[in-house]
Amino acid sequence: MAPLAITAATLTTALGAGRAASLAALQAQRSGLAPVRFENLALATWTGEVDGVDAVALPDGLAEFDCRNNRLAWLGLQQDGFVDAVRAARTRWGAGRVGVFLGTSTSGLLQTELAYRRREPDGALPADFHYGATQNAYSVAAFVTRALALTGPSWVVSTACSSSAKVFGVAARLIATGLIDAAVVGGVDSLCLTTLYGFNSLELLSNEICRPWDGARNGLSIGEAAAFALVERDSSAPQAWLLGVGESNDGYHMSTPHPEGAGAIAAMRAALADAGLHAADIDYINLHGTATPSNDSAEDRAVASVFDPATPCSSTKGATGHTLGAAGGVEALIAMIAIEHGLMPAGLNVQQRDPGLQMNYLCENRHAPVRRVLSNSFGFGGSNASLVFGGAE
């Protein structure tokens, strides 16, 4: 693909709102995870909850979109001058030439879950429940499109935990065919009962803080996040470049990765080929690394069959939690931070590295020039996406 300029980017996770807070936490090797407080759930698990979401007020005229997911989206949009950057792109290209493609897995589903607790005597949902503006998967893209006054094409990609990596591919394709000149991409996913109880039912939630790549890892910690990037056809002052996108499917199982990581290998190779790069050109790999026993071992095998096992890599889910449909967007931002600051962030919470895993997993921050990063995102339904980012120069 032709490199795509990234002209603005921001993330809000349990590490804090905006890039400066995220960088500070990464530099300090601080995790945002804590024992679950959300909705006073009686689950023994840790979550990466974003502070202050409940207090967010949506902009005037968009009240029907009010739900945790869109509050988190609005909080995220306020950071790092992102709204101003989109305004400039809108002026430069025209509102109809800027698309909005966002990933989410559960959208505003929490609103429905809570409405089911407030059903009327006849079983009806309360009158204040708005299906289309909250529960529907498209809700967050509709909200962001309206809030940013854009009129280009928009949709939500919902392929579980690869959703907000795949939207970078959507934007690249639509720009390449000339349908648009710029796009707001990213992902927003917020805590809800379905994912917490659902992953618990699959025995994939850890009862302690998640420990990717640890020999005794026993599951994931769920987080929530909003991550956005503005991509443009060209720019004289980009923050980073999207160099390649690779997508594949396992075609193997709904919730278990292919044991040899066959689909993951295909996605990584496709991303490198799309970028016109060799494996040796990648300085750091941000792993999917969810900390379930089978996910990490399948990914390790897959990465080691594409890259030299000495390539530095880590999962940042020990810091942010697994933000599901927002994970690809969050980790795209972490890739850009790694490049900008020459910081390969440590994988946190490792007590004893799994001796069965081959990759050079970083347990401490490493400071060195980072020119190119590959970021992996894999999801239920066997959906895989790998992205390659490069520095501004």
Added chain:
Amino acid sequence: MTALKVWVQGIGLLGPGLASWTSAQDVLRGVQAYASAPAVLPSPARLPPAERRRAGAAVKLALAVADEAVAQAQVDPSTLATVFTSSSGEGINCHALCETLALPAPMVSPTRFTNSVHNAAAGCWHIAVASRASSTSLCAFDGSFGAGLIEAATSVCLSGQPMLLVASDSPYPEPLHATRALPDHFGVALLLTSEPGPEPVAELAITLDASASEASSCDDPSLEALRDAIPAARALPLLSALARTRAKQRIVLDYLPHSRVQIDLA
């Protein structure tokens, strides 16, 4: 604006009173009266027995139309990339989860949770046909068909590879039905390629149009009501055009409030 040019090689259809693309052509052409009848979803023969039993309506619907399109186009599904678009997903599954989660100590079914992802139908299809090609599942509420068509056509134009587009919607049970009234199941699949192939149905030139006034409608009032009620059925004017003739014509489909999809058939 440059048009996205793709060839239609195969079509799948299933909806109320529309049992398949093959059997519905006279109705879509307007030479046979439309008779509404509840959509009947076949058991997905492609799935292994255990997955077949677990398959909900959304999976059955998507796989049925996907199968018909692939059979007509005579392509190998094991190498086929896909775009699945749906406004809703698995409504009964969503309702059952929300009912459970309203209880004080919820015991969620792991199968229900796994099948709650928006890409469940895509995941099942790729498992059934053992395809490792790329698959995207998306949603644009009432504009989901238009979004899926743009995504699929864009990929075909850039990659030169065939693409299976599946657009499908299934109704929610009450109480969600009262807030999102989808009256029945409706699914459509298009097998799209960049080259005409041996027996092409038509060539489409697709553009986004902010100025297009009105979306094309269906002549039959019952089909028009269906078009209006189910997002995947927004494709009906295109299907009628594909059934009717190979003569040149222009179809406009609803997409977003500020943007429609214009399709020139050649």
